[in-house]
Amino acid sequence: MTPTPLTVIDLQPETHGVSQYKNIPLSLVNDHVVRLSVMTEPFYWHFHPNSDETFLVLEGTLCLDLPAGRTVELTPGQLFSIPANVPHCTRPKKGRTVNLTFERADIQTVKTA
Template identity: 60%
Template sequence: MSLSSNDIIDLGTRAAHVTEHYANFALSEVNDHVVRMGVMTEDFYWHYHPNSDETFLVVEGTLLLDTDGQTLELQPGQMITVPKNIPHRTRPKGGRSVNITIELTAMQTVRIER
């Protein structure tokens, strides 16, 4: 197998085409993990993942990561990993946030009503 320019994923172009308030889609799979792009202009719901950590890498805008009792603010180029079983939610600050997430392909998401 060989690689070509068709295998290049342009994050800016992919993000520019999103017009929904929230979009989350797979970009690539690596072994048993998936690399996703999340584009958000509104809050995501509180949840946790019982079987996978979740890594966030901010590409555009500011991402707020809420956990019980604290809010962390991530800027473009910053990354954080949320361990499995930690309740959290993500939300954009100031309009729009574009993020790369890396997680187990078979990750389970459990919604928490608050």
């Protein structure tokens, strides 16, 4: 990804009419990337050994399944961070969600059982 400096990024056209999973790197901020994600199905259980991951929901309800049976539900305008090494599974509650994700640009993803 090569972001163009001093450029306005319009999120609406990136998500309009999208009905399947889509993950778009939008911008680099220091050593982190900002991604726009459209989720229509669960993402597998995983963790990131080298990065925290922060979610900001723009549309729908995003469920974050965590260890010990805990689930956090985020609605538009809510933000939640998952520390490095914490297993999690993300999924839309219904239909689709649109969210921004903030994480290290060199993030490693490790699939769990």
